[in-house]
Amino acid sequence: MEYNDQPGIAFKSGSIAPNGGDTSPFTDAEFSLGSELGIERMLQAYDLTVNYDFNQMLSLHADAYYKDVEVSEGFDADGSALRIQDAYFDNDATLKGASMRLVYDSGDKLAAFVGASITQDDSILPYYVMVDPFVRGTFDAVKAQLEATSNIPLNQNIATDASLEEIEALRAMLVSQLFNEDGSPISNPALPPIMIQGPFIFEAELDIASYVAEVSYFVTDDINITAGVRYIDETRYTRNTYTTADGAFTFDAERDFDDTLPRFAVSYDVNNNWNVYANYARGRRSPVVDANAGGVNVTKPEIVDSYDLGIKYQSANFLFSGAIFTYEYSDYQQSFTDAETLQSITVTVGDSTMSGIEGMATYNYSETLTLTASLGFLDAEFADNTADGSEFQYGGNKFRLAPEVSGAININKVFNMDSFDIDVNWLTSFQSEVFFESSNYPGLSQDTYSLTDVSVKLLQDNSKFAYEFYVNNLFDKEFLIDAGNTGGGLGIPTFVRGMPRIAGVRVYYEF
Numbered sequence: 001m002e003y004n005d006q007p008g009i010a011f012k013s014g015s016i017a018p019n020g021g022d023t024s025p026f027t028d029a030e031f032s033l034g035s036e037l038g039i040e041r042m043l044q045a046y047d048l049t050v051n052y053d054f055n056q057m058l059s060l061h062a063d064a065y066y067k068d069v070e071v072s073e074g075f076d077a078d079g080s081a082l083r084i085q086d087a088y089f090d091n092d093a094t095l096k097g098a099s100m101r102l103v104y105d106s107g108d109k110l111a112a113f114v115g116a117s118i119t120q121d122d123s124i125l126p127y128y129v130m131v132d133p134f135v136r137g138t139f140d141a142v143k144a145q146l147e148a149t150s151n152i153p154l155n156q157n158i159a160t161d162a163s164l165e166e167i168e169a170l171r172a173m174l175v176s177q178l179f180n181e182d183g184s185p186i187s188n189p190a191l192p193p194i195m196i197q198g199p200f201i202f203e204a205e206l207d208i209a210s211y212v213a214e215v216s217y218f219v220t221d222d223i224n225i226t227a228g229v230r231y232i233d234e235t236r237y238t239r240n241t242y243t244t245a246d247g248a249f250t251f252d253a254e255r256d257f258d259d260t261l262p263r264f265a266v267s268y269d270v271n272n273n274w275n276v277y278a279n280y281a282r283g284r285r286s287p288v289v290d291a292n293a294g295g296v297n298v299t300k301p302e303i304v305d306s307y308d309l310g311i312k313y314q315s316a317n318f319l320f321s322g323a324i325f326t327y328e329y330s331d332y333q334q335s336f337t338d339a340e341t342l343q344s345i346t347v348t349v350g351d352s353t354m355s356g357i358e359g360m361a362t363y364n365y366s367e368t369l370t371l372t373a374s375l376g377f378l379d380a381e382f383a384d385n386t387a388d389g390s391e392f393q394y395g396g397n398k399f400r401l402a403p404e405v406s407g408a409i410n411i412n413k414v415f416n417m418d419s420f421d422i423d424v425n426w427l428t429s430f431q432s433e434v435f436f437e438s439s440n441y442p443g444l445s446q447d448t449y450s451l452t453d454v455s456v457k458l459l460q461d462n463s464k465f466a467y468e469f470y471v472n473n474l475f476d477k478e479f480l481i482d483a484g485n486t487g488g489g490l491g492i493p494t495f496v497r498g499m500p501r502i503a504g505v506r507v508y509y510e511f
Contacts, residue, residue, distance in 0.1 A: 011494035013079035025495035079494035154491030322359035354380035
């Protein structure tokens, strides 16, 4: 059983400054929900695992689980003191399932297994939106007028060629209409300060049965071939209930799907130091089943064929691994907002590809000094057309959260002093620019940055205690971990800062 009571996610408006503050993501915010902000979570989990060895070559592994998760969250969707849109939801979910796997290992050339699993997930999520009707009404009216006259969409999900300067100027004009000349928010005493919309209730039921088999065989002492297959049979049910001034309206749909996913791998030990390998596997993201007033929208399943070719080297004091990989997506699922209807639409995109190369090396200079470095390059872009051949407005854009370059450098040194060991660790990681939205909307990205973490750990011979002093983000780098969010869909994106410099002390005890 686990209980969490957390302060929630710090969405900070990049357009509306707090009283006496500014719009920087790295300074104080002012939220209209106040103490109602936060995430409360209760988890109950029950697990049972059984392992039985029939003999030295044949064994059975079985497990079952049941989880009950209740999550409540209040968050300031516009990231400001104005109540343009705040939200609250309660999510109650139960997850249960079981699996069984029969494993054979000859201890020589052949190893194999067959297995089956079932999963049943049920979830209900009532969602409420809280607005100041006068502020929100003014916001929507002014935004629509500005977008129509400028031909610049403020919604982050609509691709645009407008510059960031043009967009920010338009946002400034929008925000200026929400305040009086003295800086106070606009208001209308004839209207209530808070109007609650909803509940909007989203329910989902998922039933999956999966069957898997895999065989691994050493053709020679140095060459191993693996082949496997998984069959999936699933049923998805969704029900959406929308409560409006005219009453509650419910739409539901159920669909059945199945698929077969193969896997192949070859591994070759060139000698005692070198190994090369090649892998192929097919993955799948389940179709989306969405029922609303416009009917039932069912996307195709998203299929990804992954290929990777790699090499590994190991000697007494040096380790290296490197790989070239390609992910080929078919019917890639992507949501965007239609520029005319402003409705969120999920489409399947044509064949998009993500390719890259990565490597990592570790050098043990001595028993007390280890150096490790990693480097990766990634090329990930959306296809120009959707699966039906129509032009895709995100065509040529970079995948979200996909840096072209990333890597890390780690230095670990142990100093021996009498009966003490002082373990010093230095880690610097870096990545190039990433976009937080698939639209690659201007201003919603994080430029290249690096982070450094250091720690010093003190250990004494024959002592069960150890002590560590650490500093994360040593140079107090300001960086974003998210941008856009719900506020970006409204036209005023919010930002979530990364963790600033934090120092602390840890005490370890070995039982």
